[in-house]
Amino acid sequence: MSRYRLHYFPESGNSYKLALMLTLCGQAFEPVWTDFGGGVTRTPEWRARVNPMGEIPVLEDGPERLTQTAPILLRLAERYGQLGGRNEEEKFEILRWLFWDNHKLTGYMASYRYSRAFTATPDAAVLAFMRRRLDDFLGILNGHLQERSFVVGDRPTIADISLMAYLSFPKSEAGYDFAVSHPALSAWLSRMAMLPGWQAPYDLLPGKRLHCYV
Numbered sequence: 001m002s003r004y005r006l007h008y009f010p011e012s013g014n015s016y017k018l019a020l021m022l023t024l025c026g027q028a029f030e031p032v033w034t035d036f037g038g039g040v041t042r043t044p045e046w047r048a049r050v051n052p053m054g055e056i057p058v059l060e061d062g063p064e065r066l067t068q069t070a071p072i073l074l075r076l077a078e079r080y081g082q083l084g085g086r087n088e089e090e091k092f093e094i095l096r097w098l099f100w101d102n103h104k105l106t107g108y109m110a111s112y113r114y115s116r117a118f119t120a121t122p123d124a125a126v127l128a129f130m131r132r133r134l135d136d137f138l139g140i141l142n143g144h145l146q147e148r149s150f151v152v153g154d155r156p157t158i159a160d161i162s163l164m165a166y167l168s169f170p171k172s173e174a175g176y177d178f179a180v181s182h183p184a185l186s187a188w189l190s191r192m193a194m195l196p197g198w199q200a201p202y203d204l205l206p207g208k209r210l211h212c213y214v
């Protein structure tokens with residue numbers, strides 16, 4: 001029996017962050033598919049039993065139930081001595097990018113992609129607003145990566161794992177072709193995909209998928 005159980009749904013980039021981190025650290029996990037599309041995470045029963053914040057992913061670590069990918073990534077990096085910061089400066093930079101990712105890149109990309117690809121009648125004005133914001137954020141990340149191979153320091157860290165997660169799904173879903181629009185970011189994604197043990201999101205997160213409208 002595995003120490004870890006990951007409550008997830010396949011389209012969840014946040015779940016992919018944890019699944020990929022565990023995999024790169026050589027840790028198995030039991031996948032617990034969750035009917036996010038069916039609204040289970042909005043029910044009082046699920047919130048009482050699994051996560052009062054109403055969010056996926058949830059990582060069961062033995063008797064503990066952990067939520068919020070950023071502190072979980074930090075804990076796993078510390079525990080396995082992998083993909084963490086080597087000194088105070090790197091640790092600060094990793095935190096800085098994790099906060100930016102949660103607030104800006106993942107925050108907008110997750111909502112944008114979900115509305116665009118997985119809802120029947122997305123609001124065009126809302127999509128346009130989010131796309132404008134994302135264009136800015138993606139430009140910032142692309143610019144950062146023009147000068148370096150990885151987001152912090154000279155090797156991959158959990159900042160890369162967090163930032164790349166939503167950018168690693170099929171391009172039809174978010175409607176960005178990074179090889180054309182953001183070449184430095186695209187090259188970085190390719191570098192990350194060369195890490196030993198790397199797997200694509202839908203390979204790591206199997207199971208029944210949401211209907212995709214695009």
Ligand SMILES: N[C@@H](CCC(=O)N[C@@H](CS)C(=O)NCC(=O)O)C(=O)O
Nearest residue numbers: 012013014054055056057068069070
């Ligand atoms: N900051 C959270 C974000 C988690 C999150 O927003 N998860 C999405 C699914 S990938 C969710 O459950 N959203 C429900 C909602 O926003 O109501 C984390 O890093 O774990």
